[in-house]
Amino acid sequence: MIKIECDMKKIRSIHSIYVEEFLFPKYFSLYKTQSEQIKDYLNNLLGNKDEVILEHLKGLCVDTDLEQIICKEKYIRGKIFGKTMKDKQSYKDLKKIWDMILDYEGFNRGISKGAKYSVSWNRHLFVEMTNIKVCPYCNRNYITSYVEDDKDNRIHTTASIDHYYPKAIYPILQLNVFNMIPSCTVCNSYTKGIKDLKHLNPYFDKGSISFKMKLNSVESLYSSNCNICIVAGNDKKSRVSVEVFKLNKIYETHNSILNEIKEKVMDYENFKENYYEKLLGEIDIGIDNIYKNWFDFLFKEEKDEPLVKLKKDIYNQIIG
């Protein structure tokens, strides 16, 4: 798991402007067309004075306490709809309303700075600002941002957005910045899907997941048939992450890296033994520089390149 370290203050500020300039004006026309019961629900949740509604709408999109948002909505839903909300259709109708108010699909398209809006903002710009180049869940796949060859030179990203609290179940959190996790398509669509499980949230949790070479005996350190084993710490979220993203399964495909690292370590030990002998009057470029090139992955950040955490952990296991 890679922790996302980014300028969240700036992201929240731009996101708040987006809510104010794009979502807030649309809210009132939508509100007018709702039944009295829905209006009551919205009034209870968001208030009925303009400035209060705006602050609450912003809160749904930038507040850090996601559990609190969920609890408040659930309480008000129960209070207003009571038993009538027990059927699935009514909840579907409410979900549709949140889809219109918060409009995650609209965030995909975004807005452009100009006469109407004071910022440019959309999903792609958001992902770029999270400053992460590798999927934080699996650490295997790149997340790439690139400039589109069109007249606006728009920025695009190859990342999917995983909703930590799935938007199908918690539509009220569909546009909250702490609920939108840039990730690879494999983690978002194939392994996680719409499961509602409390795995690590890369904005808040680092967790304790590490990689080990499975050793049955001392000899197996020298065997070419070693397997990667993912070890989760004692915290529940780390264990759930390993389960949800099927890390033990998907890392099977990287077993060959174990041999690569083992060979690198052995080759370096042999090289180092003869280093000063071989030098014989040639310019000494420094053993430290050679070490840095030899084990370049030790000097890279996990958020910048796939599989760096795996390589570092295995190296440390071999070196002991």
Ligand SMILES: [Zn+2]
């Ligand atoms: Zn991934």
